[in-house]
Amino acid sequence: MKYLAVLGRQPEISVAELEALFGEVKQITGKLAVFRADKKPEIDRLGGSLKLAELIEVKPLDYLRELAEGKITLGVSDFSRGASKKTATIESLKLKKILVRHGRSVRVVENKDAVISTATSLHNGLSGKNERKVELIKVNDEWYKVIGVQDIDAYTKRDQARPARDAKVGMLPPKLAQILINLCGDLPRSARILDPFCGTGVVLQEAILMGHQAYGTDINERMVEYSEKNLEWLVKSESTLSRAASGQPVATGDRRSSSPCQAPDSLDKSTFQISQGDATTFQWTEPIDAVACEGYLGRPMSAVPVEIKLKTEKQECKAIMVGFLKNLASQIKSGTPVVVAMPAWLREDGSYSRLEILDEITDMGYNVYNKSREGLLYHREGQIVARDLIILRKD
Numbered sequence: 001m002k003y004l005a006v007l008g009r010q011p012e013i014s015v016a017e018l019e020a021l022f023g024e025v026k027q028i029t030g031k032l033a034v035f036r037a038d039k040k041p042e043i044d045r046l047g048g049s050l051k052l053a054e055l056i057e058v059k060p061l062d063y064l065r066e067l068a069e070g071k072i073t074l075g076v077s078d079f080s081r082g083a084s085k086k087t088a089t090i091e092s093l094k095l096k097k098i099l100v101r102h103g104r105s106v107r108v109v110e111n112k113d114a115v116i117s118t119a120t121s122l123h124n125g126l127s128g129k130n131e132r133k134v135e136l137i138k139v140n141d142e143w144y145k146v147i148g149v150q151d152i153d154a155y156t157k158r159d160q161a162r163p164a165r166d167a168k169v170g171m172l173p174p175k176l177a178q179i180l181i182n183l184c185g186d187l188p189r190s191a192r193i194l195d196p197f198c199g200t201g202v203v204l205q206e207a208i209l210m211g212h213q214a215y216g217t218d219i220n221e222r223m224v225e226y227s228e229k230n231l232e233w234l235v236k237s238e239s240t241l242s243r244a245a246s247g248q249p250v251a252t253g254d255r256r257s258s259s260p261c262q263a264p265d266s267l268d269k270s271t272f273q274i275s276q277g278d279a280t281t282f283q284w285t286e287p288i289d290a291v292a293c294e295g296y297l298g299r300p301m302s303a304v305p306v307e308i309k310l311k312t313e314k315q316e317c318k319a320i321m322v323g324f325l326k327n328l329a330s331q332i333k334s335g336t337p338v339v340v341a342m343p344a345w346l347r348e349d350g351s352y353s354r355l356e357i358l359d360e361i362t363d364m365g366y367n368v369y370n371k372s373r374e375g376l377l378y379h380r381e382g383q384i385v386a387r388d389l390i391i392l393r394k395d
């Protein structure tokens with residue numbers, strides 16, 4: 001089946017996430033990518049896509065006419081060349097007119113633009129969960145129906161409701177934690193994921209919600225306590241959170257299924273393990289099926305650092321990241337994916353100063369997957385320290 005993804009704020013990262021999970025992905029415009037998958041992908045498991053849609057093999061009118069009895073709510077997003085609010089409105093009204101002529105009752109969601117925003121789609125229930133609340137996406141002569149819309153509220157809920165938070169270690173957005181895990185590839189449910197810089201436990205939390213086993217370590221005793229507290233809270237409130245995230249009851253099923261696209265079944269404390277340890281020397285317990293982490297990012301900064309400050313920060317971060325990857329290399333099996341968010345600092349000219357350790361990493365026995373690319377830099381307006389996402393695999 002052919003799927004369409006409406007890409008997030010940083011399309012190169014969204015595409016990399018889709019590629020890691022589904023193989024070949026074709027970015028067709030700045031905001032859209034298409035890919036094929038055997039199983040229906042789930043938006044709640046993707047951090048980098050705003051909407052997912054499935055190709056309609058028939059004409060849009062024929063598709064709509066086949067919908068079950070009752071009132072249809074219809075929205076049209078037009079991503080075609082030269083599309084505008086007007087072209088999208090003409091399409092939706094044309095469809096409505098013919099459907100009404102055939103005796104169907106239709107409400108059209110008004111277009112404020114050629115494309116319906118994520119918030120408007122969610123607000124009107126056009127998230128693919130109700131068969132008769134439909135958002136169609138037109139891309140030149142192809143039509144897709146939306147099967148999932150990113151639920152911003154669910155992310156906010158599980159980010160802000162966590163009992164232990166610490167602004168100093170930097171707040172890893174849950175969406176980015178999902179991306180780090182997904183960049184490891186299509187992991188089996190039984191996979192045990194290590195975060196050796198677990199901090200307050202956002203990666204561990206998202207790993208658990210995706211149905212995996214989570215293993216976290218951190219040098220700081222306080223962070224270990226925070227992660228424990230947050231994960232204990234998570235397993236207690238998991239059913240509510242999963243429903244909030246997916247809008248559906250928690251699925252039961254085979255936890256070992258290799259699908260990246262199902263909500264987890266019930267959780268208990270055995271789904272996670274947390275210990276205190278220095279990532280440059282610690283001996284982790286087996287198995288380690290994948291490593292996904294946000295490494296040490298240095299001190300928080302509110303202004304572009306002067307050269308001398310940048311140099312010391314870089315040296316400190318580099319020593320920790322190199323020490324960690326060397327220590328890890330001898331403890332993981334060949335083929336194990338390792339995805340690390342490393343720091344990169346904004347310069348006065350708007351470019352970013354990176355850690356520049358890719359050659360050293362290669363010498364340690366890792367394959368660097370995104371070496372030839374521009375790099376996957378995750379940053380937000382006004383942020384000085386960006387996250388440079390590095391995708392590795394042990395030789």
Ligand SMILES: C[S@@+](CC[C@H](N)C(=O)[O-])C[C@H]1O[C@@H](n2cnc3c(N)ncnc32)[C@H](O)[C@@H]1O
Pocket residue numbers: 169170171172196197198199200201202203217218219220223277278279280294295296297320
């Ligand atoms: C940027 S924070 C990670 C935040 C985390 N992603 C979260 O969800 O809160 C980096 C973490 O690395 C830890 N750290 C720094 N040096 C370390 C080392 N050598 N070994 C293990 N952890 C270390 C810090 O205590 C901090 O919690």
